[in-house]
Structure formats: structure tokens, C-alpha cells
Amino acid sequence: xxxxxxxxxxxxxxxxxxxxxxxxxxxxxxxxxxxxxxxxxxxxxxxxxxxxxxxxxxxxxxxxxxxxxxxxxxxxxxxxxxxxxxxxxxxxxxxxxxxxxxxxxxxxxxxxxxxxxxxxxxxxxxxxxxxxxxxxxxxxxxxxxxxxxxxxxxxxxxxxxxxxxxxxxxxxxxxxxxxxxxxxxxxxxxxxxxxxxxxxxxxxxxxxxxxxxxxxxxxxxxxxxxxxxxxxxxxxxxxxxxxxxxxxxxxxxxx
Ligand SMILES: C[S@@+](CC[C@H](N)C(=O)[O-])C[C@H]1O[C@@H](n2cnc3c(N)ncnc32)[C@H](O)[C@@H]1O
Numbered sequence: 001x002x003x004x005x006x007x008x009x010x011x012x013x014x015x016x017x018x019x020x021x022x023x024x025x026x027x028x029x030x031x032x033x034x035x036x037x038x039x040x041x042x043x044x045x046x047x048x049x050x051x052x053x054x055x056x057x058x059x060x061x062x063x064x065x066x067x068x069x070x071x072x073x074x075x076x077x078x079x080x081x082x083x084x085x086x087x088x089x090x091x092x093x094x095x096x097x098x099x100x101x102x103x104x105x106x107x108x109x110x111x112x113x114x115x116x117x118x119x120x121x122x123x124x125x126x127x128x129x130x131x132x133x134x135x136x137x138x139x140x141x142x143x144x145x146x147x148x149x150x151x152x153x154x155x156x157x158x159x160x161x162x163x164x165x166x167x168x169x170x171x172x173x174x175x176x177x178x179x180x181x182x183x184x185x186x187x188x189x190x191x192x193x194x195x196x197x198x199x200x201x202x203x204x205x206x207x208x209x210x211x212x213x214x215x216x217x218x219x220x221x222x223x224x225x226x227x228x229x230x231x232x233x234x235x236x237x238x239x240x241x242x243x244x245x246x247x248x249x250x251x252x253x254x255x
Contacts, residue, residue, distance in 0.1 A: 001123065002035040004028050009038040016129055020122050034197050036123065043130035045123050045197075051189045055131025057106050058138035066110040076107055079220045079239045079246030080171050081254035087112035090255070094171040095162065095214070097155035097207060101194070102128050102148075104175060104222065109147040116169070118151045118158040121198055125152045156203075159210040170254075172211035174230065175222035176204035205231040212249055219249040 003022040006014055017024070022036060028049065029035050037044050037052075044052035056062060072082050085092060092113045096105040099117035101124070109115045119125045128150055135144045151158055155174075162169065177200045180191075208231040211219040221230045225245055229235065235247035 002027075002029050002033075003037070004035060005038040007038075009043065010133065012133060013038065013043055013126070013130055016126055020126065034123070034193075036126070041134070043127055045127065045193070047193065051193050053101070053127065053190045053193055055101050055127040057102070057131050057135040057144070058140055062103060062106050063140065066107070072111060074107070075239050075241045075244075075246060076104060076220075076222075077111055079222075079248050080108060080113070080173070081218060081248075082108075082111055082113070084254040092171065092254075093169045094173050095158070095169045096173045096175075097158055097211065098174055098176050098201065098204075099128065099150075100124060100175065100198075102131060104173065105148065108173070109144070112147075113171075114147050116149050116151060118153055118155050120152070120154045122152075124194075124198065125150075155207055156210060159207065159214050163210070163214045168216050169214055170217040172215040172219045173222075174204070174207055174211060174219065176201035176207070176230075178204075178224050178227045181224070181226055208233060208249075212251065215249075215251055217250070217252050217254055219251070221247040221249070223247060 001022050002025045003017050004025060006017060006024045032047055034045055034047055037046060042054045044054040046052045077083060080094065082092065094108050094113045095116045095118065097118045099105055099119040102117055105115045105117045117128065119128055132150055135141050177195065177198055179200055223245055225243055229247060236250040237248045239246040239248065
């Protein structure tokens with residue numbers, strides 16, 4: 001992948017780009033393919049220099065949701081079972097094995113969970129590294145480094161390795177890509193861009209048995225409301241929102 005304006009990037013990002021064999025270039029690709037750019041202290045992915053995707057935990061939508069998102073009352077928190085525990089007394093560990101742009105992981109960490117994010121796609125992983133870089137030094141997120149960690153790995157591998165190492169996670173969280181039903185114009189531009197290069201996670205069914213084996217308390221699977229159950233397995237319970245649902249597979253009570 002081509003990386004423009006890399007000279008403005010901090011060494012951590014340049015070294016990551018080098019390790020991924022990104023091509024440092026003054027010129028963006030002429031064929032409209034995806035490229036990385038460093039703009040305004042952020043690593044971004046874009047095709048046209050206008051629709052950019054990037055990870056920003058300290059500002060923007062993530063920060064807004066942290067302040068006004070509804071705390072433990074929001075659906076994701078209920079699905080993970082946070083409404084049942086006092087996080088000050090009982091820390092909850094989550095492995096988000098399909099981290100994407102880290103939005104859900106950030107919600108859970110901002111509510112007090114310790115979250116390990118796993119992402120396999122290089123460009124998305126690079127955006128997460130860059131988002132972590134800025135969040136770590138943000139005065140608004142003093143807890144960030146203690147609660148959020150990141151792995152560049154396939155989820156199958158990460159879940160298997162954790163089980164082998166007897167590493168325990170209360171919750172395994174899964175949100176694999178599923179085709180959008182709406183016509184592409186209705187899908188937000190940045191989401192559409194994300195989809196074009198991440199594709200659809202056709203191996204997602206493999207994750208459920210591994211997740212069930214690892215989670216000491218529960219597995220939470222986020223799905224669009226029209227999607228079938230992951231691996232065709234009925235959950236113990238469901239929590240529904242306007243467009244999504246959380247299928248919850250309970251292994252043990254949260255408390
Ligand atoms: C729908 S997005 C997740 C969005 C995320 N929940 C958020 O809040 O930003 C799905 C992501 O999971 C990643 N993914 C899917 N299957 C994976 C696997 N087996 N291993 C690692 N990452 C995976 C994809 O690359 C993609 O970035």
C-alpha cells in the first residue's frame with residue numbers, strides 16, 4: 001500500500017508501515033486504490049483524499065459517546081452483563097476478537113472493562129495503533145493504557161492461544177462483518193469505504209466454538225437485525241437495538 005506524507009508521521013507509525021512493506025511515496029495512487037496518508041497528526045486511509053477513515057478515541061464520535069452514550073444502561077453494556085456487576089469491585093475482562101475501528105471496545109473500556117483488541121487486517125490494525133498512540137497521551141483518557149491493549153492476529157489464533165496459555169477472559173466479544181442490506185448510498189461513506197477493503201468475514205462461524213470455550217462468563221455476538229445466528233447457534237438471550245442485536249451465549253453468571 002502507498003503511504004503519502006509519511007514524513008509527518010511519528011517514528012512508531014513509520015516503523016509499523018515499514019514492517020508492513022508499505023511504499024513511502026510522494027504521490028497517491030492514480031487508479032483510485034486505497035492508500036494511507038498522514039494528515040493533521042492522524043494516520044488515515046482513503047481512496048480520494050476526501051472520505052478518510054481513522055481511529056480517534058480522544059475526540060469526535062467516540063469521546064461524545066463516552067460522555068453521552070448512556071453508560072451501563074446502553075445495550076452493549078447490558079449484553080456484556082455490566083449492569084450486573086460493580087466494576088470497582090469486580091473487574092471484567094473482555095477479548096474483542098474482531099476489533100475493527102475499536103469503537104465497541106472503547107465503549108466497554110470507558111465503562112471500566114479491561115479490553116484486549118484483536119484485529120487481523122493490516123490497515124485497520126495500523127489505524128488502531130495510531131489511535132492508541134494519541135489516546136495514551138490524552139489528558140481526557142488517563143485510564144486508557146491500563147484498560148486497552150492490542151494484538152495483530154487472527155481471532156482464531158488469538159482465542160486458541162489464550163485458551164492454551166490458560167489466560168482467562170470473562171467475555172469474548174465478536175462483531176464480524178456482515179453484508180449491509182441497504183443500498184450502498186444509504187450506508188455512510190466511511191463505513192462503505194471500510195467494507196470495500198475489509199470485505200465480509202466469511203470464516204466468522206469458526207469463531208463461536210472457540211469463543212465459547214474461552215469465555216468464563218459469556219460470549220456476545222453483535223449482528224445486524226436481519227442476520228442469522230452465528231454458526232446457526234441460538235443464543236441464551238438477545239438484546240435488540242434499532243438496527244442491531246446482541247446474541248448472548250451464557251457460560252456462567254456474571255457475579
Ligand atoms: C464489523 S468490524 C468490527 C467493528 C467494531 N466492533 C467496532 O466497534 O469498531 C469487523 C472487524 O473484525 C475483523 N475481523 C473479522 N474476522 C476476524 C478474525 N477472524 N480475526 C481478526 N479480525 C477479524 C475485520 O477485519 C474487521 O475489521
